[in-house]
Amino acid sequence: MKNILLQLVLLVLLFFALWLGLSKIDWMELLNVNYLTSKTQQKLGELILDQIKNSGEENHDLKVTLPLDSLLTAICISNAIDRSQIQLHVIKSEEVNAFALPNHQLVIYSGLILETRNQAELSGVICHEIAHIELDHVMNKLIKEVGISVLISTTTGNSGSNLMVNILKTLSSTAYDRDLERDADIRAVDYLIRANIDPIPFARFLRRIPESKSAIDPHLTWLSTHPDAEERADYIIEFAGEAYGEYQPVLSPETWKNLQHQLK
Amino acid sequence: MNTITHFYYSPNEYESEKASNSYLMSLIAVIAGLPFPIINLIATFAFYLGNRKGTYFVRWHCTQALLSQFSLLLMNSVAFWWSISVLFGLENLSNSFIAYLITVFLFNLTEFVATIYSAINTRKGLHVKWWFYGDLTNMICSS
Numbered sequence: 001m002k003n004i005l006l007q008l009v010l011l012v013l014l015f016f017a018l019w020l021g022l023s024k025i026d027w028m029e030l031l032n033v034n035y036l037t038s039k040t041q042q043k044l045g046e047l048i049l050d051q052i053k054n055s056g057e058e059n060h061d062l063k064v065t066l067p068l069d070s071l072l073t074a075i076c077i078s079n080a081i082d083r084s085q086i087q088l089h090v091i092k093s094e095e096v097n098a099f100a101l102p103n104h105q106l107v108i109y110s111g112l113i114l115e116t117r118n119q120a121e122l123s124g125v126i127c128h129e130i131a132h133i134e135l136d137h138v139m140n141k142l143i144k145e146v147g148i149s150v151l152i153s154t155t156t157g158n159s160g161s162n163l164m165v166n167i168l169k170t171l172s173s174t175a176y177d178r179d180l181e182r183d184a185d186i187r188a189v190d191y192l193i194r195a196n197i198d199p200i201p202f203a204r205f206l207r208r209i210p211e212s213k214s215a216i217d218p219h220l221t222w223l224s225t226h227p228d229a230e231e232r233a234d235y236i237i238e239f240a241g242e243a244y245g246e247y248q249p250v251l252s253p254e255t256w257k258n259l260q261h262q263l264k
Numbered sequence: 265m266n267t268i269t270h271f272y273y274s275p276n277e278y279e280s281e282k283a284s285n286s287y288l289m290s291l292i293a294v295i296a297g298l299p300f301p302i303i304n305l306i307a308t309f310a311f312y313l314g315n316r317k318g319t320y321f322v323r324w325h326c327t328q329a330l331l332s333q334f335s336l337l338l339m340n341s342v343a344f345w346w347s348i349s350v351l352f353g354l355e356n357l358s359n360s361f362i363a364y365l366i367t368v369f370l371f372n373l374t375e376f377v378a379t380i381y382s383a384i385n386t387r388k389g390l391h392v393k394w395w396f397y398g399d400l401t402n403m404i405c406s407s
Contacts, residue, residue, distance in 0.1 A: 004396065004403065019360075023359050023364075027363065
């Protein structure tokens with residue numbers, strides 16, 4: 001009996017020693033896993049963006065893109081985020097929506113910019129989406145809802161256009177898990193405070209348009225797909241209250257006014 | 265790892281064939297059962313049940329084949345569910361995960377080779393006793 005137990009212990013030890021030993025090898029590097037993942041993300045991001053551009057024209061007007069770029073750059077610099085990695089796309093649409101796509105792409109619909117009352121509200125939404133990108137929520141959500149094999153097949157051209165529409169729908173009109181949304185909100189407040197932007201307007205933006213209104217208006221996608229706006233506004237205010245700073249606008253009032261004017 | 269020893273009696277042709285089949289059953293189940301690890305165990309267990317009233321030589325080898333499947337079931341099940349978690353984005357692909365898959369593959373491969381070796385030799389009427397599993401079988405299987 002003693003001999004059998006000893007052999008069993010040796011067998012278990014052999015298993016764990018082998019596993020531990022093999023874990024020391026950087027398989028991710030050796031098998032180019034990260035490279036392949038980033039390639040898949042890049043391809044997927046391009047395909048989804050093409051799909052978006054089919055439904056709405058991209059706004060390349062410098063009077064629109066430059067102020068938004070200034071906002072994004074200010075947020076990125078203050079938070080040590082590589083600005084060059086994030087691609088910003090403004091889509092002409094009445095829809096009040098913004099979302100993150102694979103390959104660090106940030107899509108904002110002009111409807112959302114018009115719905116915000118000031119640049120701090122818009123910055124809040126931008127920070128929320130950057131947080132999804134930085135926390136790697138985008139690919140995780142897609143893998144969870146669509147499956148990695150399907151995602152890979154889309155990038156190799158073995159899928160129909162219906163699938164791409166579904167992927168786009170998943171990213172643009174379905175909220176992330178409650179916990180992920182909360183993580184993104186808290187991180188967004190962090191980004192705003194570091195960028196000297198008041199986070200309270202972001203909470204006000206969530207609270208201002210009640211869910212009833214978003215249910216009536218089909219264009220208010222961002223709010224209707226992000227449930228519990230009231231609860232989110234509460235914890236954003238609570239979290240922001242702990243770190244009060246002297247906030248300064250990134251854009252001049254005139255630039256902000258011009259931006260909204262251009263989009264009307 | 266595997267040692268050929270003398271059984272306390274010489275098994276006849278029929279017994280050798282039956283004992284060899286118990287290993288073949290787990291081999292076929294490994295191929296058919298992938299990627300569901302429970303299939304191997306069910307197939308070997310079914311064969312074991314069918315032969316539990318057989319001669320000592322047959323019962324002994326059916327038991328050894330069954331026991332070897334138990335430990336594989338544990339490690340293969342972990343590998344299966346871990347892979348599912350990675351595929352559905354609940355877990356990230358990591359060095360530990362890849363190392364675990366390789367470890368499990370090496371253990372499965374060793375078991376696979378040992379099973380073929382045992383199937384061939386028991387068919388010849390030779391008694392193949394595996395390291396650890398052989399002693400465990402001796403303890404469980406009474407003559």
